[in-house]
Amino acid sequence: MQQTDVARAKAPLLAVRDVSVVFGGIVALNGVSFDMHRGQILGLIGPNGAGKTTLFNCLSRLYQPSKGDILMEGDSILARPAHRIAEIGIGRTFQNVALFPNLSVLDNARVGTHSRTRSNFITDSIRPPWVGRAEAATTKRVDDILGYLDLREVAHVPVAGLPFGTQKRVELARALAAEPKILLLDEPAGGLNHEEVYGLGDLIRKIRDDRGITVLLVEHHMGLVMSIADHVVALNFGRKLAEGTPAQVQSDPDVIKAYLGSKDA
Numbered sequence: 001m002q003q004t005d006v007a008r009a010k011a012p013l014l015a016v017r018d019v020s021v022v023f024g025g026i027v028a029l030n031g032v033s034f035d036m037h038r039g040q041i042l043g044l045i046g047p048n049g050a051g052k053t054t055l056f057n058c059l060s061r062l063y064q065p066s067k068g069d070i071l072m073e074g075d076s077i078l079a080r081p082a083h084r085i086a087e088i089g090i091g092r093t094f095q096n097v098a099l100f101p102n103l104s105v106l107d108n109a110r111v112g113t114h115s116r117t118r119s120n121f122i123t124d125s126i127r128p129p130w131v132g133r134a135e136a137a138t139t140k141r142v143d144d145i146l147g148y149l150d151l152r153e154v155a156h157v158p159v160a161g162l163p164f165g166t167q168k169r170v171e172l173a174r175a176l177a178a179e180p181k182i183l184l185l186d187e188p189a190g191g192l193n194h195e196e197v198y199g200l201g202d203l204i205r206k207i208r209d210d211r212g213i214t215v216l217l218v219e220h221h222m223g224l225v226m227s228i229a230d231h232v233v234a235l236n237f238g239r240k241l242a243e244g245t246p247a248q249v250q251s252d253p254d255v256i257k258a259y260l261g262s263k264d265a
């Protein structure tokens with residue numbers, strides 16, 4: 001292994017370095033830094049307006065930081081547009097579910113494989129043998145994921161008519177189909193009932209355990225974060241307030257004060 005490869009292997013999977021975001025006069029993020037290590041479930045918490053969504057949007061490349069850097073396996077991702085983050089192993093889901101409503105569960109999940117295919121319109125017209133083999137492998141991979149997420153029964157059903165909780169699983173299927181190293185989950189518990197939230201918690205943990213995928217979870221549901229996260233980063237007014245194990249962060253006086261003074265308490 002070359003020295004650069006060794007350094008890369010030792011680097012955190014994702015490093016947020018002194019990131020600031022300013023909207024007009026509003027400082028939404030102010031010098032936030034933290035590391036995410038391989039196989040970790042990291043919960044990002046904070047009261048309303050703390051800067052969680054802004055940070056999530058920087059990680060998924062929808063926002064450009066005014067200052068600082070974000071490194072994936074040691075390389076900056078800031079020059080990369082949002083539609084090319086899947087190629088380096090960053091997958092995401094959306095707060096309000098962003099699927100193609102008229103397409104089937106299977107076709108929505110297949111969309112996720114796009115970043116992993118080498119074919120283009122020329123190879124699709126000539127169809128050398130490897131295109132057929134690659135398509136068969138993709139079909140098998142998507143079918144495995146649908147089975148894994150208990151979606152095989154509805155594989156050919158348009159997603160529009162499915163319950164919200166099922167649509168959220170389809171989003172997960174699409175994200176997993178891209179074979180991410182890290183999965184960014186934007187308030188996955190939103191709109192789910194109590195039972196579904198705990199089912200989701202088990203599923204997130206299972207995805208990490210079975211597939212070794214690192215997870216960043218932005219979430220208001222404190223019970224979910226505290227029960228599944230290995231590491232928690234708390235933001236308030238755009239700054240990092242505390243980080244550590246769920247127990248450490250939960251008992252941090254600054255975190256308690258921030259939540260008591262907010263509507264999230």
Ligand SMILES: Nc1ncnc2c1ncn2[C@@H]1O[C@H](COP(=O)(O)OP(=O)(O)OP(=O)(O)O)[C@@H](O)[C@H]1O
Nearest residue numbers: 023026027028046047048049050051052053054055
């Ligand atoms: N596009 C924008 N333009 C201007 N100000 C913004 C924009 N997005 C966020 N802000 C401001 O930045 C700050 C951080 O907002 P952000 O949405 O990141 O917080 P949050 O922690 O995700 O809050 P919530 O839990 O309510 O979603 C807030 O003061 C917000 O009003």
